[in-house]
Amino acid sequence: MSSYPDTQQRIREAAFRALAEHGYADLSIKDIGNELGQNPSIIYHYYDSKDDLLLSMLDVFVEIFVGQQDEQQITDAEDELRRFVGQILHPTPAQVERAIFSPPTDIETAVSRVYVELWAHATWDDDFRKETTQAEDSLRAVIARILRAGIEDGQFRSVDAELTADHICFLIEQGLHTQATTNRDDAVERVLTIIDGIVADISLED
Incomplete structure (x- = not known):
């Protein structure tokens, strides 16, 4: 990021890091405050609850990683598709810094853990289910x-x-899930290889 983020953005980033470390069930506002380096009470000036904060975090991060793609002109679809998929599964430091001022050291593991935690919670929570559905719809679109x-x-x-977008989207989600829930260290690379094969198969260029 080009400038230090405002308080709400720093709170969302702290929630991301804390969620990746503690998981949804064990995550508390105190944990987020500790990650933020401030009294947890400041969080309640901006968010009504843990869930309110996490829903806001998910909405903003999806907009940064996915939604802004709609604003970009596509000049090379094959290159753009590979870049976009790579951004989700294997983000570069420059891409991460657009969303998180102070990201976790292992951003790939953090992203996959946050994905699994939020999507699992959506099993029981209609508000989260609505948000995760919108996130998947945006990715697919x-x-x-x-x-x-x-x-x-x-x-x-x-x-x-x-x-075909459904197929690629399912592969991305499976890659995130497998990375977070198994000891398959090659999960992301295997998914990228499979998606590369799909792109090569539909390409008309030599």
Whole structure:
């Protein structure tokens, strides 16, 4: 980030780091305050509860990592699709710093843990289910948009963009889940390899 984030953004970042460390069930406002380095009471000036804060965190981070893609012009669909998938599964420090001023050291593990914790909680909480559904819809829509652009430009074969986006989206989610819940250290790389194969299969370029 180009400037130090405001208080609400720092609270959301602290919640991200604390959630990745403690998990949803054990996470408290005190934990988030400790991560923030301030009295936890400041959090209640901005958020009504832990869930209110985590929903805001998810909404903002999805907008940064996914939503802003809608504003970018697609000039090379194949390159853009690989870059976008890589941004989600294997983010570079520069990409992470757009969202988090002070990210965890192992950002890939943190992202996968936060994904699993929030999506698991959505099993029981309708507000979280609504937010995770919107997040998945946004991810799928961006991928489908890139695919349609590639088809229109003659880079990709005339495949079903929505169905192919579903396939890629499911692979991304499985990669995040596998990375967080197993000892498969190669989970992300395997998913990237599979998605590379899909991109190569639909590409019309030599």
